[in-house]
Amino acid sequence: MAERTQKQKPAPTRTDEVVTDGAPVSPQGEKLKAELDDLLDEIDEVLETNAEDFVKSYVQKGGE
Amino acid sequence: MAIAKVCGIETEYGIVVRGAESNPVAASSVLINAYVSGVIRKVGWDFEDEQPANDARGFSYETAFAPEIETQLVNAVLTNGARYYVDHAHPEISTPECVDALEIVRWDRAAEEIVRVSMDRARHLLNDGSEIVTYKNNSDGKGNSYGCHENYLMDRATPFGRIVAQITPHFVTRQVFCGAGKVGCEFPKTSNSSVPYQISQRADFFEEEVGLETTLKRPIVNTRDEPHCDPQKYRRLHVIVGDANMAEMSTYLKVGTTSIVLAMIEDDAVGADLALANPVNAIRQISHDPSLTRTVALRDGRRMTALEIQWALLERAQKYERSHGLVPVGEAVGADVLAKWETVLAGLESDRASVSHWVDWVAKQRLVDGFAERHDVQPGDARLKALDLQYHDLRADKGLAKRMNLATLVDDDDVRSAMTEPPTTTRAYFRGRCLQKWPNDIVAANWDSLVFDIGRDPLRRVPMMEPLRGTAEHVGQLIDECETASELLTRLGS
Numbered sequence: 001m002a003e004r005t006q007k008q009k010p011a012p013t014r015t016d017e018v019v020t021d022g023a024p025v026s027p028q029g030e031k032l033k034a035e036l037d038d039l040l041d042e043i044d045e046v047l048e049t050n051a052e053d054f055v056k057s058y059v060q061k062g063g064e
Numbered sequence: 065m066a067i068a069k070v071c072g073i074e075t076e077y078g079i080v081v082r083g084a085e086s087n088p089v090a091a092s093s094v095l096i097n098a099y100v101s102g103v104i105r106k107v108g109w110d111f112e113d114e115q116p117a118n119d120a121r122g123f124s125y126e127t128a129f130a131p132e133i134e135t136q137l138v139n140a141v142l143t144n145g146a147r148y149y150v151d152h153a154h155p156e157i158s159t160p161e162c163v164d165a166l167e168i169v170r171w172d173r174a175a176e177e178i179v180r181v182s183m184d185r186a187r188h189l190l191n192d193g194s195e196i197v198t199y200k201n202n203s204d205g206k207g208n209s210y211g212c213h214e215n216y217l218m219d220r221a222t223p224f225g226r227i228v229a230q231i232t233p234h235f236v237t238r239q240v241f242c243g244a245g246k247v248g249c250e251f252p253k254t255s256n257s258s259v260p261y262q263i264s265q266r267a268d269f270f271e272e273e274v275g276l277e278t279t280l281k282r283p284i285v286n287t288r289d290e291p292h293c294d295p296q297k298y299r300r301l302h303v304i305v306g307d308a309n310m311a312e313m314s315t316y317l318k319v320g321t322t323s324i325v326l327a328m329i330e331d332d333a334v335g336a337d338l339a340l341a342n343p344v345n346a347i348r349q350i351s352h353d354p355s356l357t358r359t360v361a362l363r364d365g366r367r368m369t370a371l372e373i374q375w376a377l378l379e380r381a382q383k384y385e386r387s388h389g390l391v392p393v394g395e396a397v398g399a400d401v402l403a404k405w406e407t408v409l410a411g412l413e414s415d416r417a418s419v420s421h422w423v424d425w426v427a428k429q430r431l432v433d434g435f436a437e438r439h440d441v442q443p444g445d446a447r448l449k450a451l452d453l454q455y456h457d458l459r460a461d462k463g464l465a466k467r468m469n470l471a472t473l474v475d476d477d478d479v480r481s482a483m484t485e486p487p488t489t490t491r492a493y494f495r496g497r498c499l500q501k502w503p504n505d506i507v508a509a510n511w512d513s514l515v516f517d518i519g520r521d522p523l524r525r526v527p528m529m530e531p532l533r534g535t536a537e538h539v540g541q542l543i544d545e546c547e548t549a550s551e552l553l554t555r556l557g558s
Contacts, residue, residue: 037434
């Protein structure tokens with residue numbers, strides 16, 4: 001259960017600092033990376049074969 | 065005083081036809097007709113329209129748009145209380161009225177499944193090798209946008225000026241956990257290379273702080289005043305600023321947190337100090353900064369990040385739960401939303417990957433970055449934009465979101481039943497049950513009425529001006545007991 005009292009938040013770095021998605025170090029991170037690798041392995045079967053044509057032809061009328 | 069946050073989502077889907085020439089209005093009509101022709105005798109929104117159940121002859125893009133209904137676009141009401149119709153060249157589904165964010169997730173997922181079934185049936189009925197493909201997103205990458213709108217019931221007594229002032233900071237910053245992500249940028253004079261990826265699909269399209277428009281000069285707070293219920297007591301806040309979400313948790317938090325903040329506004333528990341100096345600039349600046357470190361200016365001169373503004377809102381919401389409770393948003397669901405709101409903010413702040421199964425833009429970014437790294441693809445490559453679009457592809461075998469192991473809140477059985485069953489908790493129940501039981505006696509349905517034709521003049525309109533009347537508790541037994549619509553009307557005293 002998440003703590004509900006006034007939280008001590010780490011002061012975030014501001015504006016100019018770019019946060020990079022570093023290599024996973026935790027077991028959870030390893031698992032996530034493996035999951036992504038699996039998906040990228042199979043993704044070629046599923047992806048649109050001609051990305052340029054697909055992207056170019058995806059045009060919608062403006063809606064609300 | 066805060067009132068029940070009855071809510072609903074209406075989603076305009078992107079639509080593409082492969083293997084045939086068609087325009088999106090005709091294609092949308094074909095898609096919807098494919099669904100309703102197989103499901104129920106179609107009950108029109110404003111007009112009666114016969115659809116032979118099994119006649120697939122002449123089922124084509126041309127005849128779906130027959131001259132005699134050329135000014136009346138397809139418009140159906142479903143037995144789960146939802147509305148399925150063509151709007152501005154998109155198929156659109158409005159969920160039935162729900163009482164809380166969890167019900168919203170269930171009926172929004174059901175809407176996706178309805179669209180999936182529609183695509184399958186259309187392909188089968190057209191039988192010409194063509195395929196209609198739909199996308200649950202908000203942007204075509206070429207400057208055109210279409211919406212996913214939320215609707216919230218509010219007390220008419222709450223001054224609209226207070227709503228505008230105090231909901232705007234949340235509308236501008238909540239994208240950090242409910243943005244759907246976008247490869248590239250459509251804001252004039254901003255190149256794809258300076259913004260290769262952004263948090264929100266919609267942020268580039270907002271030009272005003274408040275206003276009536278929905279298709280151009282879009283405002284962060286929309287002033288449409290069409291309550292579809294008792295206008296003396298209620299307001300329906302029509303929200304156009306959000307992205308359509310594939311991740312259930314994103315939808316849940318989007319609607320759950322907004323319901324809580326609106327209840328707080330009704331009880332004047334938000335305060336005015338989070339007002340932004342320039343909300344229109346801020347919504348874009350925040351979207352263009354996936355690092356979540358950019359600050360935006362407040363009216364009082366302070367600068368805060370989107371996360372800091374969200375933390376401030378969460379802390380007030382936690383205080384509000386202690387002082388007022390969360391009955392208007394569902395006590396248990398409200399408490400759960402608060403807990404998950406805290407978890408998602410903490411995750412976004414210090415361990416981005418930990419929320420990649422909750423937050424669409426984070427999941428999509430991992431997909432795009434992972435692909436780019438593996439195949440050594442540069443920003444601006446069409447394959448990255450293709451990934452973005454295909455994330456939202458609603459086809460079961462092609463859609464990428466469904467392969468991302470996103471967290472689910474509703475199981476498949478509950479989603480399936482929600483395609484045909486209405487919520488038990490709102491007037492959608494009365495609408496849905498009557499449509500199930502007496503479809504041949506109902507000539508028209510609206511949000512706030514049903515019109516019956518029981519074979520003798522005049523037509524009988526049953527008003528439904530109270531969103532929380534007509535629930536299972538109120539009318540379930542009555543509907544069960546009545547054999548005919550005529551009997552129902554007699555017992556309702558109409």
